[in-house]
Amino acid sequence: MKKKLLWLIFHIEEIISVIGLSGMLLFTIFNVVMRYAFGSPKGWATELAVICLVWATFPGAAACHKKNLHYGMDFLVNRLSENMQYRLRQALMGVNVILFATLAFVAIAFTIRTTKTTAFFMVSYRFINSAAIVGFASMTIYSLYFFIQSIKDPDYFKQYYANAYQETDDMNVELQGEQA
Numbered sequence: 001m002k003k004k005l006l007w008l009i010f011h012i013e014e015i016i017s018v019i020g021l022s023g024m025l026l027f028t029i030f031n032v033v034m035r036y037a038f039g040s041p042k043g044w045a046t047e048l049a050v051i052c053l054v055w056a057t058f059p060g061a062a063a064c065h066k067k068n069l070h071y072g073m074d075f076l077v078n079r080l081s082e083n084m085q086y087r088l089r090q091a092l093m094g095v096n097v098i099l100f101a102t103l104a105f106v107a108i109a110f111t112i113r114t115t116k117t118t119a120f121f122m123v124s125y126r127f128i129n130s131a132a133i134v135g136f137a138s139m140t141i142y143s144l145y146f147f148i149q150s151i152k153d154p155d156y157f158k159q160y161y162a163n164a165y166q167e168t169d170d171m172n173v174e175l176q177g178e179q180a
Contacts, residue, residue, distance in 0.1 A: 013063035013138055020056030024049045044120040051118070054128050058135025065139045068160055086158060090150040093157075096143035104136035 008015070027049040035041040064070050077085055111129040118125070150157035 013059040013066065013135075016134070017056045017060035017063055020052045020054075020059070023052035024056060027052065047118050047120045047123075051123065051128055055131045058131040059138065060135075062135045062138035062142065066142045068163065086150075086154060089161060090147070090157070093143055093147040093150060097140060097147055100136050100140040100143055104133060104140050107132040107136055 027045045031041050031045040031049070034045070061070075077088060080088065107129065111126050111133060114125045114129055116125045117123060118128075146157060146160060149160075
């Protein structure tokens with residue numbers, strides 16, 4: 001039971017994002033069928049698809065940040081010495097902490113001031129905007145964790161970047177093997 005709870009906690013962003021993407025897909029397909037097969041699109045389906053999109057986007061971004069799956073253009077960073085790469089990435093992770101904490105604070109302030117509701121279900125935009133709070137708060141926590149790890153365990157921090165590149169390198173090797 002404890003293992004399942006820990007697994008749930010460590011994968012909550014992915015779970016929320018998958019539920020959001022699945023809901024968005026289902027509501028969109030439903031609405032397309034209603035529009036083209038029956039000539040009667042449903043406004044409520046569009047509203048739910050948009051809500052699901054927002055809840056897939058922000059927690060999904062946090063899940064990608066946790067696994068270092070965001071695209072990066074580090075052709076300049078890769079030309080630096082290994083020590084300089086480490087120091088630059090460490091500094092950038094510190095900047096991430098400040099940036100994501102600021103965005104989480106702004107999202108909280110924005111959500112608190114929101115009074116608007118959706119047209120069909122009258123869902124408060126506070127619920128919808130809360131997705132940004134969840135995403136940015138998660139990214140703040142992960143950035144802080146990785147920044148602390150960069151100080152306490154530099155090898156772990158370096159591996160955080162190496163794992164993302166390893167996946168790409170494995171894919172390139174497979175593609176080259178198929179072409180031969």
